[in-house]
Amino acid sequence: MINFLLRRLLNAVPTLLLSSILVFFIIQLAPGDFLTPARLNPNISAERIADLQRNLGLDRPVVVQYWLWLTNMLKGDFGLSFAYQQPVLDVAWPRIVNSLYLVLPYFVLYYLISIPLGVYGALRQNSFGDKALNVVMYILLGFPSFFLALLVIFGLLQLRYKTGWDIPINGLTSDNYTSLNPLGKFLDIAKHVAVPALVLAIGDAAGLTRVIRGQMLEYMRADFVRTARSKGVSEFSTVYRHTLRNALVPIVAGIGGLLPAAISGAGFIEVVFAYPGITPMILDAINTQDLFLIAGFTMLTVFLLIIGNALSDILLSVVDPRIRYA
Amino acid sequence: MKKALFLALALSAGSSLAAPFVLPAAWMAENPSQAKAGGEVRTYSLSDYKTLNPFTSSEADSLPTLMASVGLFTQDPSTDKFIPYMADAMPVVSNNNKRFVIKIRQGMKFSDGQAITADDFITTFKIHTDDKVGSNSYDSYFINGKPITLKKLDNYTLQFDFPQASASAYSRMGGLTPWPDHVFGPVYKSKGAEGIKAMWSVSANPSTIVSPGPWVISSYQAGQRAVLKKNTYFGEWAKDGAGKPLPYLDTMSIRLLKDLNAGLAAYLAGQTDTFAASKADDLAQIKRAIDGGNLKANLVPNVSPNATSSWIVFNWNKSGDVAKQKIFRDVRFRQAMSHIANRQAMIQLALGGLGSEVYTGVYPVFKNYQFDSTPKYKYDLAAATKLLAQMGFSKKNAQGYLTNSAGQVLEFNMATNAGNTVREQLGRIFTDEAKKVGVKVNFTPIDFNNLVDQLNSKGANRPFDAILLGLSGGDNIWPYGSNVVPCGGNLHSFNVPSDGKCLTPQESLMTKLYFQGDQTLDDDARRKIGEQLSKAEAQNQGFIYLVGTNYHVTYSSRLGGEYKRNLWDAYNQARPYAHLTTYIK
Numbered sequence: 001m002i003n004f005l006l007r008r009l010l011n012a013v014p015t016l017l018l019s020s021i022l023v024f025f026i027i028q029l030a031p032g033d034f035l036t037p038a039r040l041n042p043n044i045s046a047e048r049i050a051d052l053q054r055n056l057g058l059d060r061p062v063v064v065q066y067w068l069w070l071t072n073m074l075k076g077d078f079g080l081s082f083a084y085q086q087p088v089l090d091v092a093w094p095r096i097v098n099s100l101y102l103v104l105p106y107f108v109l110y111y112l113i114s115i116p117l118g119v120y121g122a123l124r125q126n127s128f129g130d131k132a133l134n135v136v137m138y139i140l141l142g143f144p145s146f147f148l149a150l151l152v153i154f155g156l157l158q159l160r161y162k163t164g165w166d167i168p169i170n171g172l173t174s175d176n177y178t179s180l181n182p183l184g185k186f187l188d189i190a191k192h193v194a195v196p197a198l199v200l201a202i203g204d205a206a207g208l209t210r211v212i213r214g215q216m217l218e219y220m221r222a223d224f225v226r227t228a229r230s231k232g233v234s235e236f237s238t239v240y241r242h243t244l245r246n247a248l249v250p251i252v253a254g255i256g257g258l259l260p261a262a263i264s265g266a267g268f269i270e271v272v273f274a275y276p277g278i279t280p281m282i283l284d285a286i287n288t289q290d291l292f293l294i295a296g297f298t299m300l301t302v303f304l305l306i307i308g309n310a311l312s313d314i315l316l317s318v319v320d321p322r323i324r325y326a
Numbered sequence: 327m328k329k330a331l332f333l334a335l336a337l338s339a340g341s342s343l344a345a346p347f348v349l350p351a352a353w354m355a356e357n358p359s360q361a362k363a364g365g366e367v368r369t370y371s372l373s374d375y376k377t378l379n380p381f382t383s384s385e386a387d388s389l390p391t392l393m394a395s396v397g398l399f400t401q402d403p404s405t406d407k408f409i410p411y412m413a414d415a416m417p418v419v420s421n422n423n424k425r426f427v428i429k430i431r432q433g434m435k436f437s438d439g440q441a442i443t444a445d446d447f448i449t450t451f452k453i454h455t456d457d458k459v460g461s462n463s464y465d466s467y468f469i470n471g472k473p474i475t476l477k478k479l480d481n482y483t484l485q486f487d488f489p490q491a492s493a494s495a496y497s498r499m500g501g502l503t504p505w506p507d508h509v510f511g512p513v514y515k516s517k518g519a520e521g522i523k524a525m526w527s528v529s530a531n532p533s534t535i536v537s538p539g540p541w542v543i544s545s546y547q548a549g550q551r552a553v554l555k556k557n558t559y560f561g562e563w564a565k566d567g568a569g570k571p572l573p574y575l576d577t578m579s580i581r582l583l584k585d586l587n588a589g590l591a592a593y594l595a596g597q598t599d600t601f602a603a604s605k606a607d608d609l610a611q612i613k614r615a616i617d618g619g620n621l622k623a624n625l626v627p628n629v630s631p632n633a634t635s636s637w638i639v640f641n642w643n644k645s646g647d648v649a650k651q652k653i654f655r656d657v658r659f660r661q662a663m664s665h666i667a668n669r670q671a672m673i674q675l676a677l678g679g680l681g682s683e684v685y686t687g688v689y690p691v692f693k694n695y696q697f698d699s700t701p702k703y704k705y706d707l708a709a710a711t712k713l714l715a716q717m718g719f720s721k722k723n724a725q726g727y728l729t730n731s732a733g734q735v736l737e738f739n740m741a742t743n744a745g746n747t748v749r750e751q752l753g754r755i756f757t758d759e760a761k762k763v764g765v766k767v768n769f770t771p772i773d774f775n776n777l778v779d780q781l782n783s784k785g786a787n788r789p790f791d792a793i794l795l796g797l798s799g800g801d802n803i804w805p806y807g808s809n810v811v812p813c814g815g816n817l818h819s820f821n822v823p824s825d826g827k828c829l830t831p832q833e834s835l836m837t838k839l840y841f842q843g844d845q846t847l848d849d850d851a852r853r854k855i856g857e858q859l860s861k862a863e864a865q866n867q868g869f870i871y872l873v874g875t876n877y878h879v880t881y882s883s884r885l886g887g888e889y890k891r892n893l894w895d896a897y898n899q900a901r902p903y904a905h906l907t908t909y910i911k
């Protein structure tokens with residue numbers, strides 16, 4: 001196992017290096033730079049733009065910029081955000097934490113919805129319940145989550161008008177958040193996170209439910225399940241110990257992707273709900289070509305992806321006795 | 327002891343003599359005596375705040391400007407003249423309008439209770455003009471590369487020396503907000519520009535932030551909310567018409583809502599008190615909520631045009647295609663293109679009926695710079711056909727496009743930035759109308775940054791035919807873009823040769839008049855120059871101005887303290903900046 005991890009670590013070095021090159025230069029391929037909007041400002045002179053270029057280091061050759069960035073990164077310095085004039089991690093970290101508040105409940109809900117529904121669909125294949133679920137799932141699969149979110153916001157607004165309840169429709173906290181006690185703070189955040197997390201989980205669960213249902217159906221017809229049944233193993237044990245455990249193997253393999261997903265935020269849903277997560281900030285950074293904020297954050301996710309993949313390999317060996325790392 | 331006593335006496339005499347700034351009651355819709363103190367206004371911002379540092383902030387509604395949009399002078403919205411604000415009186419002007427000696431109002435204090443004196447202005451000015459700091463105000467203190475200087479004559483007297491007379495002298499001086507010397511001065515002395523840049527980030531402890539203006543930061547949650555609280559020292563020297571301290575409110579909270587739809591939802595839900603409505607759909611939803619009794623708010627659409635316009639610019643520097651260059655350089659062609667622009671259709675179809683026609687670079691909101699003598703080449707296809715025929719394009723080919731005797735088809739490429747649906751629609755409307763008179767326009771939306779690179783290119787052969795884009799901003803003091811109107815400016819986009827020289831006598835005249843007006847301090851004399859400049863600019867049609875959006879006002883019925891209705895426009899807004907006079911009814 002130690003040997004395996006060491007090999008993994010060694011593999012990570014060229015992966016990280018290569019991805020840093022790709023990340024940096026692909027961003028550079030886009031036309032224009034952080035100062036492009038300034039060039040269209042009738043009140044900013046050409047000399048001033050040259051000054052800013054010098055201050056931001058944008059006048060240096062791209063290769064030099066890359067080398068400085070890379071060497072600084074080895075020292076743990078991901079560079080300064082152009083827009084915030086602050087170290088990238090200082091700027092991104094509070095946003096990542098906010099995103100975690102949303103993404104973690106989302107993960108829980110995601111599996112809590114899709115695994116039971118997938119199992120149910122397989123056990124009661126072609127029953128009315130299964131068919132009804134299939135229809136809903138297919139509709140959800142073709143439904144962009146941000147659109148679902150917009151509908152939900154519209155619905156919440158109407159509910160507010162009808163009932164006068166103070167239902168949060170956006171953000172992470174209420175106006176009076178700072179004056180609340182710890183329990184109140186927790187409940188306040190929970191109230192704000194609940195709707196976007198649920199919308200996201202329901203929208204995404206459609207895909208996973210289908211996968212689990214298919215996997216279960218496949219394994220329920222496998223020889224070892226028939227053997228277990230004929231041995232007289234209880235139905236519960238057959239379904240959950242023998243079938244589900246095998247059906248979950250591809251899902252466990254995908255868990256490695258959760259680690260970077262956890263910090264890269266919940267995507268457009270954050271924008272639609274005006275949630276202060278990382279996605280709106282990264283979208284801003286991409287729009288304004290805030291080079292180091294995009295590049296630094298991308299490198300962070302690549303790094304977490306490598307760790308996550310190693311973790312899911314370890315988990316796989318726990319779930320699946322056939323897998324061993326010698 | 328004697329000296330200390332004298333000092334104490336002088337100080338008390340000083341503060342008792344100090345007259346406060348009084349915000350004229352005549353500006354306001356309601357009598358100031360109706361205003362109540364206390365309460366909170368809840369606003370929103372679509373972009374995240376980047377910094378609390380006044381020297382590095384670069385956005386329009388940044389936290390430093392919201393906290394303290396105060397300076398020596400301010401513009402009277404009813405007359406457009408400057409009046410003293412932090413200055414005690416209008417300055418003594420000498421040396422051919424180049425020297426301004428200004429007495430600072432006494433008794434002003436920062437939010438930490440320290441007096442605001444000349445030193446604060448001097449230190450602020452020094453830091454803004456240090457090019458290593460990278461302040462956004464840097465340019466304001468240089469004229470044609472020559473620095474404006476600021477000297478302290480005594481603790482309450484400043485002297486500005488301009489390198490030349492300037493139309494914008496009062497707005498340049500008035501824009502100088504004094505930040506505390508006792509906070510920034512020592513850091514600047516010991517650590518220089520780098521030390522200043524590292525100060526007052528958004529994560530700074532709010533108790534370390536000191537403001538000279540009506541508000542000071544109370545808390546900031548990244549990406550969520552900024553809360554400003556009243557600076558009580560401000561009201562000691564800034565009063566309303568009834569002698570009550572300003573601002574009335576205790577708190578201004580600003581939600582950070584990245585998405586415009588989220589902003590609208592919050593407003594419709596009554597969670598915010600203001601909304602900057604721009605789209606027809608948004609206005610319709612607000613109206614429906616008000617009519618349905620779900621939202622208690624005021625809504626006034628189409629208050630005035632915004633200080634913005636879209637335009638089409640033709641490239642005069644096209645040595646690679648001399649035939650096209652000749653067409654683009656012909657003023658008759660450009661006037662014909664203005665005749666082709668169906669501005670009413672553009673407003674109805676692309677702006678949902680909420681827009682205004684624009685004919686010159688002086689946006690119609692700057693009412694004091696609109697002149698009857700400025701020619702307007704209005705929508706008139708017959709006039710366009712006639713002008714094009716004069717240029718030799720009188721026959722139509724098999725496809726219905728105009729050709730000249732040499733067989734050249736009247737055709738050009740036009741680009742705008744992809745993703746901007748309004749501009750894409752404007753381009754299509756223009757293309758359709760052009761086809762009616764036989765002009766072939768190949769319209770393609772391309773990437774924004776690519777487009778700006780093309781527009782900013784210099785030299786004899788620049789890589790585009792025509793670009794549809796827009797600019798915005800400006801003031802009503804000298805509303806001509808400094809890098810748009812004169813030759814050599816980087817946004818003088820129709821003609822940017824390497825040497826920046828003018829090509830036509832009209833351009834030379836525009837350049838001359840621009841600088842002449844820019845160096846005229848007297849308002850009336852300057853407006854006379856503006857009349858000639860507007861005429862020359864419109865005749866030249868370097869930019870074919872099309873349409874601009876309109877300004878709409880909506881706010882919760884809880885709020886009072888807005889300007890008189892006739893003062894509302896996109897430039898003055900509907901109430902003084904940063905809710906200075908807003909109160910809760």
